[in-house]
Amino acid sequence: MYKTNIVYTGIDFNSVDLDVKNSTYQMDFYLWFRSQKRVDASDIEFINSVDSFQKLQTDKAIVEETVALDNAIKDLGEELTYKAYRVKAGFKAQFYFRDYPFDKQILAVQFLHRKLTRNNLIYVVDFVGIGETTKQGILAKLERNNVFSSISDWKIKGANFFQNIMDNESTLGNPNLFRANSHLKYSRFNAVIEIKRNTLGFITKNLLPLLFLVGISYLIMFLPFDENAVIAISGTLMAVVFFHLSLASGLPDGISYAVVLDYAFYVIYGLIIFQLLLVVIAQRETIKENEIVLKRIVLMGRVVYPIVFLISFMSIAYIYGGVRLFPVQSRSTSEISQIASQNRTAPKTTDEKVTLTFEAWRIASIDKINRVLAVFTAEHPNITVKIQPVGVEWYTPMLEFQLENGIAPDVFYLRPFSRSQPLFEAGYLEPLGNLPGLKENFDLPARQPWLSENGESYAVPFRTISHGIYYNLDIFKELNLAVPTTWEALLTTAQAIKKAGYLPFANGIKTGVAASELIFMNLAPNFIGGREGRQKYESGERCFDDEHVVAAFQAVADLAPFLPDNPEKISLEQSKQLFLQGKVAMFIDHSLSISAFAQGKPDFKLGIFAMPAPKGQSEYVTYHPDFGIGLNAASKHKEEAKLLLEWLTKPETGELLSNEFPGFFTMHKKTPVLRNKYARDFLALNEGRETDVRWAFPKLMDSSPNGKALMQKNTEAVIMGQKTPQEAAEALQDGLAQWFKPAQRCIRK
Numbered sequence: 001m002y003k004t005n006i007v008y009t010g011i012d013f014n015s016v017d018l019d020v021k022n023s024t025y026q027m028d029f030y031l032w033f034r035s036q037k038r039v040d041a042s043d044i045e046f047i048n049s050v051d052s053f054q055k056l057q058t059d060k061a062i063v064e065e066t067v068a069l070d071n072a073i074k075d076l077g078e079e080l081t082y083k084a085y086r087v088k089a090g091f092k093a094q095f096y097f098r099d100y101p102f103d104k105q106i107l108a109v110q111f112l113h114r115k116l117t118r119n120n121l122i123y124v125v126d127f128v129g130i131g132e133t134t135k136q137g138i139l140a141k142l143e144r145n146n147v148f149s150s151i152s153d154w155k156i157k158g159a160n161f162f163q164n165i166m167d168n169e170s171t172l173g174n175p176n177l178f179r180a181n182s183h184l185k186y187s188r189f190n191a192v193i194e195i196k197r198n199t200l201g202f203i204t205k206n207l208l209p210l211l212f213l214v215g216i217s218y219l220i221m222f223l224p225f226d227e228n229a230v231i232a233i234s235g236t237l238m239a240v241v242f243f244h245l246s247l248a249s250g251l252p253d254g255i256s257y258a259v260v261l262d263y264a265f266y267v268i269y270g271l272i273i274f275q276l277l278l279v280v281i282a283q284r285e286t287i288k289e290n291e292i293v294l295k296r297i298v299l300m301g302r303v304v305y306p307i308v309f310l311i312s313f314m315s316i317a318y319i320y321g322g323v324r325l326f327p328v329q330s331r332s333t334s335e336i337s338q339i340a341s342q343n344r345t346a347p348k349t350t351d352e353k354v355t356l357t358f359e360a361w362r363i364a365s366i367d368k369i370n371r372v373l374a375v376f377t378a379e380h381p382n383i384t385v386k387i388q389p390v391g392v393e394w395y396t397p398m399l400e401f402q403l404e405n406g407i408a409p410d411v412f413y414l415r416p417f418s419r420s421q422p423l424f425e426a427g428y429l430e431p432l433g434n435l436p437g438l439k440e441n442f443d444l445p446a447r448q449p450w451l452s453e454n455g456e457s458y459a460v461p462f463r464t465i466s467h468g469i470y471y472n473l474d475i476f477k478e479l480n481l482a483v484p485t486t487w488e489a490l491l492t493t494a495q496a497i498k499k500a501g502y503l504p505f506a507n508g509i510k511t512g513v514a515a516s517e518l519i520f521m522n523l524a525p526n527f528i529g530g531r532e533g534r535q536k537y538e539s540g541e542r543c544f545d546d547e548h549v550v551a552a553f554q555a556v557a558d559l560a561p562f563l564p565d566n567p568e569k570i571s572l573e574q575s576k577q578l579f580l581q582g583k584v585a586m587f588i589d590h591s592l593s594i595s596a597f598a599q600g601k602p603d604f605k606l607g608i609f610a611m612p613a614p615k616g617q618s619e620y621v622t623y624h625p626d627f628g629i630g631l632n633a634a635s636k637h638k639e640e641a642k643l644l645l646e647w648l649t650k651p652e653t654g655e656l657l658s659n660e661f662p663g664f665f666t667m668h669k670k671t672p673v674l675r676n677k678y679a680r681d682f683l684a685l686n687e688g689r690e691t692d693v694r695w696a697f698p699k700l701m702d703s704s705p706n707g708k709a710l711m712q713k714n715t716e717a718v719i720m721g722q723k724t725p726q727e728a729a730e731a732l733q734d735g736l737a738q739w740f741k742p743a744q745r746c747i748r749k
Contacts, residue, residue, distance in 0.1 A: 357409035416449030437649030459628030508570020516712035540742030
């Protein structure tokens with residue numbers, strides 16, 4: 001048995017200098033490790049450094065300290081060590097030039113521990129420290145930091161951080177590995193940047209003179225075919241040869257294959273030789289004397305030359321330049337409409353035993369999920385669904401890695417909006433627009449979080465979460481308080497509770513989601529106007545520092561005096577325990593806590609009411625889609641997986657799920673019959689009120705700083721008295737304007 005140490009690892013790039021000629025690059029970056037104190041995680045070697053297997057100088061750390069555990073890292077009973085380094089080193093790669101000058105290259109930093117195998121240590125990407133969780137976000141960060149400012153000939157096309165395994169077949173003489181068919185396996189950390197040559201810049205800078213030579217060569221076809229023409233064509237040919245050699249000199253020595261640029265020159269050589277051949281033929285006496293034949297030769301040259309040139313270079317542009325002669329349509333449900341139609345009347349079954357793998361991230365819910373899936377298996381005895389539970393906080397990057405490397409399960413949870421849409425656009429997810437039952441049982445708002453830009457469905461809506469305020473009925477009854485129905489009444493009620501010696505709200509803000517999701521995004525819809533108001537910010541019709549956003553942050557400021565003392569020290573779990581003790585009147589939260597409160601067995605009566613809106617304004621409930629279920633486009637069992645997904649679309653399945661998971665609600669058109677009283681109370685909040693998702697998730701999570709992080713940071717600052725509501729709103733606007741185009745062009749009133 002081994003004890004495996006997890007090391008949170010991150011890289012921030014400062015600059016990159018490229019030496020294409022030698023297939024090397026100089027990198028300047030910050031590198032950090034966060035691990036248990038007894039682990040020397042920084043004892044690494046870079047496996048692709050110019051000086052092979054260069055060791056990190058561990059005594060050169062710019063920061064080395066013991067850090068306190070917070071809510072982002074689970075307390076394992078040990079202190080954590082944090083080390084940061086600034087690394088300036090040369091790295092090498094096997095550059096691939098066959099597509100030159102349309103080539104893409106991979107710049108990587110790869111390292112592993114010098115001594116410890118993956119049994120003892122695994123490097124995990126520190127997405128918390130890096131501040132980005134998607135490839136798009138990492139790419140945007142590199143661009144903002146001008147990492148490639150010194151290399152104008154290249155553009156950054158992609159970036160990714162991931163961990164994989166390096167397998168060493170050597171036993172190193174270890175007797176325990178003899179005859180065991182065992183290898184030494186090391187956890188390898190990879191930071192990869194994909195770059196693409198600036199083709200337009202290359203053509204403008206290097207190939208315009210060549211085009212002039214080609215033009216001059218063609219104009220010779222309109223001159224007399226005499227000895228002067230032969231001399232002119234020969235001179236043009238020599239000029240093209242020398243030009244070819246000068247461009248080829250920019251490539252590394254020893255390349256034994258032809259590149260795209262070579263083939264382009266071969267076409268030009270062929271045209272010039274063809275032209276020279278026509279002139280030579282035209283010099284023959286018999287041809288000179290036959291005017292008709294001579295005209296045909298000249299005409300052939302004038303026509304064939306440009307046609308071959310244009311066809312050749314349009315082909316190159318089509319293959320390498322991203323030019324498309326015809327519109328390309330992505331896969332759509334229309335291609336499988338016939339199959340879907342057949343499925344509606346007679347769903348396919350198979351006599352073969354099939355096991356579907358289903359990846360889910362809520363490990364504590366596995367027994368309940370299996371109980372639900374047992375009903376499906378009873379209906380389809382030849383299909384077994386095997387749950388693959390994961391406890392990874394950064395689920396989407398892990399799933400993306402699985403899909404890229406062909407190791408993803410058949411079906412899996414998908415987060416909503418932009419946190420899953422790139423996976424569909426990349427072709428990893430099966431389109432589901434014609435899945436039987438999907439459109440029939442889910443309306444457009446329910447399907448919207450898992451729709452592509454073209455309106456294609458790629459997941460079955462699975463579960464949603466409601467938001468509201470839990471309250472202690474006993475305290476309210478003792479103080480003769482009514483449930484507040486306006487924001488002003490809520491503040492008056494909180495003041496009365498505080499005056500009576502009770503704490504009005506149990507909410508602390510140490511846990512990040514407590515400030516952003518439970519407080520700000522819970523109350524914000526009532527101040528910005530729900531879905532319609534949110535969409536005005538997303539379109540640029542409103543700025544994020546207008547009077548509505550200031551009012552939302554003012555509401556946060558109004559709540560601050562009614563929160564516990566030192567709220568920055570109280571985590572979400574501690575807030576729940578504080579409320580369960582019965583000395584706190586209210587707790588702003590979501591429906592997921594229903595099960596936790598039931599297990600806590602409070603000795604008081606519990607009630608739930610909606611977050612109230614200011615007097616005279618419409619009320620909105622934050623009703624947020626948590627996740628859907630997607631299908632791996634590379635699954636070997638698509639038909640069986642679609643049977644599972646079709647079963648999930650049924651209203652009776654939704655009701656089964658809602659009762660197994662009180663606090664999660666299915667998104668079917670038909671309202672489920674719920675056994676849990678508190679779940680019924682939460683669902684009843686939607687009656688007479690409009691609903692909307694958490695504000696930041698549809699459009700504001702695509703880059704950094706993302707909307708959720710900004711809302712969290714500024715909500716905390718307002719609660720702690722570090723910012724005024726106006727300053728918080730301005731910080732939200734300024735942060736989003738760094739990358740969100742509607743915020744850059746929004747209309748100020």
